[in-house]
Amino acid sequence: MFTCFISQIEPKDVSQALDDTHWIQAMQEELNQFERNKVWELVQRPIPRLEAIRILLAYSCFKNFKLYQMDKTSTRAWYDRLSSFLLQNGFIRGKVDTTLFVFEKGQDCLLVQIYVDDIIFGATNDSLCKKFSNLMQGEFEMSMMEELNFFLGLQIKQCQEGIYISQSKYTKELLKKFGIEEGRTVSTPMATNVKIDKDEKGKSVDESKYRGMIGSLLYLTASRPDILHVVCLCARFQSNPKESHMSLVKRIFRYVKGTIQYGLFYPKNENFSLKGYSD
Known part of the structure; x- marks a missing residue:
């Protein structure tokens, strides 16, 4: 218990820390203490990162479709039950983000993002959204489909020019x-x-x-x-x-x-390339 791991350098980034065996040992020991003291429980992650939500917002602008949301009273088994239901109905689960589900029909696609008991979804054909909403209400105790405007502290405004998000x-x-x-x-x-x-x-x-x-x-x-x-x-x-x-x-x-109204704006245009700038 009284072993001390000493590193000669302070890592500048995670790659340097992972190259230092002493840092790895120290991190592992801290994780072991958490487990011994029973202060956490390791479970499968059913929650997407905020970056995933922002990517979905940007993609909806690129494809020019609106996003909607529904919610339900959450239970511990909610994600497992919902994911099984979606897979049985022709959806494909994302390999990197397992909370993202995609349904394709011809040239159209429906995207569904799960966050605990909230569901965000949108489609290149609005009829797919209506069918999905009816499907969910028929199987689960879901709220009515409504346009996405507030999510996880993000204020979302979907307009003809694009999507603006702020906090x-x-x-x-x-x-x-x-x-x-x-x-x-x-x-x-x-x-x-x-x-x-x-x-x-x-x-x-x-x-x-x-x-x-x-x-x-x-x-x-x-x-x-x-x-x-x-x-x-x-x-x-x-x-x-x-x-x-x-x-x-x-x-x-x-x-x-002094900049409370600052936020991010995703414009609707045909260019979906990533650009970087530096001074």
Whole structure:
């Protein structure tokens, strides 16, 4: 129990950590402690990543179809029962994302994404959506089909020009929760001349509050890639945060306060290629 694993370097990314046997041993020991203390239970993952939801939104713009949603009271066996039902009715389960199901009929396709007790779906032919809705209501206690407009804190607006997603409601709740409703705003999430390090001589701050702020901001990056870089930098110091780190996090909140309506827009066009830019 008192063995100490010492690494000569601090990994810059996950690939470096996985090349260091001491880091692997330390990570495995922490997982073993979780299991010994029975603080978690390893189960099959029936929940898609937020990135998968965003890809579905982008794809619906590319294919020019609307997305809908239905829900039901969840049970522990809900995913197994639903997936079996879909497979029996001609759907194909995704190999990478097992919560995605696809049904093809001629040139048309129906996409179904499961999230716990919520179902998001859309099709290149709207009649497939109506048939799917009737099928689900006939088999399960499902709500009526309605247009997708709010999901997991994401506000979704589907319009003729494309799809806009934002988290303005969630952002306002965060500002209120951490007491940053008042005060000035800033034009950038991080100053250009700031150097971020461990600041070992700095004064420590409430670790629980700092982690809570970081976790909340990380969820906000689902629609705010403009803060992703600085939030990830600040997340590196969650184990022993200092006043200097808290100051940086509060600046992110002040920036977010002045840009509440910012979000992501997926335009409808014929080009589905990925482009990257750098200054």
